[in-house]
Amino acid sequence: DVKVxxxxxxxxxxxxxxxxxxxVQDMDHENMFWYRQDPGLGLRLIYFSYDVKxxxxxxxxxxxxxxxxxxERFSLILESASTNxxxxxxxxxxxxxxxxxxxxxxxxxxxxxx
Amino acid sequence: KQEVTQIPAALSVxxxxxxxxxxxxxxxxxxxxxxxxxxxxxxxxxxxxxxSSQREQTSGRLNASLDKSSGRSTLYIAASQPGDSxxxxxxxxxxxxxxxxTFGSGTRLQVQP
Numbered sequence: 001d002v003k004v005x006x007x008x009x010x011x012x013x014x015x016x017x018x019x020x021x022x023x024v025q026d027m028d029h030e031n032m033f034w035y036r037q038d039p040g041l042g043l044r045l046i047y048f049s050y051d052v053k054x055x056x057x058x059x060x061x062x063x064x065x066x067x068x069x070x071x072e073r074f075s076l077i078l079e080s081a082s083t084n085x086x087x088x089x090x091x092x093x094x095x096x097x098x099x100x101x102x103x104x105x106x107x108x109x110x111x112x113x114x
Numbered sequence: 115k116q117e118v119t120q121i122p123a124a125l126s127v128x129x130x131x132x133x134x135x136x137x138x139x140x141x142x143x144x145x146x147x148x149x150x151x152x153x154x155x156x157x158x159x160x161x162x163x164x165x166s167s168q169r170e171q172t173s174g175r176l177n178a179s180l181d182k183s184s185g186r187s188t189l190y191i192a193a194s195q196p197g198d199s200x201x202x203x204x205x206x207x208x209x210x211x212x213x214x215x216t217f218g219s220g221t222r223l224q225v226q227p
Contacts, residue, residue, distance in 0.1 A: 004157075033214060035217075040219070041219075042203075042217050042218065042219040042220065043203070043205075043217040045214050045215075048214050058214060090157055090158070092158075101163070102148070102160050102163050103148060103150075103158075103160055103205075103215060104160065105150075105157035105158040105159070105160075106157050107156055107157045108155070108156065108157045110155070
């Protein structure tokens with residue numbers, strides 16, 4: 001089975017801190033995604049990547065950046081954390097680079113910014 | 115911009131009932147549609163994927179249908195069980211352009227023993 005691993009289950013950070021959320025997948029998937037999930041707003045796409053060193057902005061990229069130096073790892077960076085970035089962050093991956101196939105999710109990171 | 119709507123937002127049924135969850139989308143130019151399950155505080159698990167050329171997919175007690183032209187999909191759960199209690203989300207991928215899914219807000223299902 002595909003495994004998508006997010007490094008932290010829960011994180012508590014202070015306003016202004018730089019925060020790194022790590023995601024690793026073990027099935028050689030080309031596509032990787034970062035979503036945030038908030039009550040009443042559903043899942044919203046932050047960034048995605050379809051190849052190493054490639055990235056594209058999603059619907060809500062402001063305040064975030066990403067890094068994909070290796071195919072299996074996709075990192076989400078909060079340059080200066082703010083309280084409105086308190087959320088559940090979900091990483092996902094899928095196989096094909098040109099068309100969507102089944103999407104596999106990690107267990108999520110619940111981030112609280114105080 | 116694609117919008118995905120799921121109705122109802124919450125549903126409570128007694129064990130053993132058959133039930134239908136609804137998903138609608140505004141742009142019919144989709145490549146596929148997926149149904150996911152999410153348990154509280156957890157990530158999403160893909161249940162069924164329907165390609166735009168297909169009408170339905172089945173997995174065990176689950177059956178998902180797709181009417182692309184009318185922008186609708188349904189997830190049918192037969193003989194519901196308490197273990198089916200979760201939030202169910204649908205998501206569509208576009209036929210062209212950006213390679214990312216658009217999600218609905220989900221239907222929270224509770225199956226009463």
